Amino acid sequence: MSSKGPTDLASQIETMSDEQLTQMRELVETETRKRASRRARDARKQIVELAHQHNIDLSTLAGKAEEGPKYRDPANQFNTWSGRGRKPDWLRKYVAEGRDIEEFRIS
Numbered sequence: 346m347s348s349k350g351p352t353d354l355a356s357q358i359e360t361m362s363d364e365q366l367t368q369m370r371e372l373v374e375t376e377t378r379k380r381a382s383r384r385a386r387d388a389r390k391q392i393v394e395l396a397h398q399h400n401i402d403l404s405t406l407a408g409k410a411e412e413g414p415k416y417r418d419p420a421n422q423f424n425t426w427s428g429r430g431r432k433p434d435w436l437r438k439y440v441a442e443g444r445d446i447e448e449f450r451i452s
Contacts, residue, residue, distance in 0.1 A: 416449040425451075 361369065396403050414425030418435045426433050432440075440446055 413451075415451055416446070417451050418449065 358366070358369075393403065395401075396406070412427050412429070415428040416426040416436060418424030418439075421435070424433065424435045426436055436446065436449060439449065
């Protein structure tokens with residue numbers, strides 16, 4: 346399409362077939378997603394550059410609340426696991442014995 350005014354574009358759209366309109370919609374949606382992705386990528390790059398310039402650790406900006414343990418070893422209360430990452434040996438041993446992991450979930 347050439348760069349015509351909004352009224353020219355509207356009149357062109359009115360003459361398009363349903364198939365052409367569907368193709369046009371798909372093209373517009375694809376281009377919109379590409380532009381949004383590009384803007385987000387550029388914003389992330391700027392954030393990283395600013396953090397680097399000001400000696401800011403990006404992990405401190407995430408604001409993630411620290412999660413407490415979700416599982417506890419009944420034989421040793423200090424053996425806990427958050428449920429993330431590799432299962433600890435104490436829990437793998439219980440599961441290997443046929444016990445259900447949910448038995449160790451902290452209420």
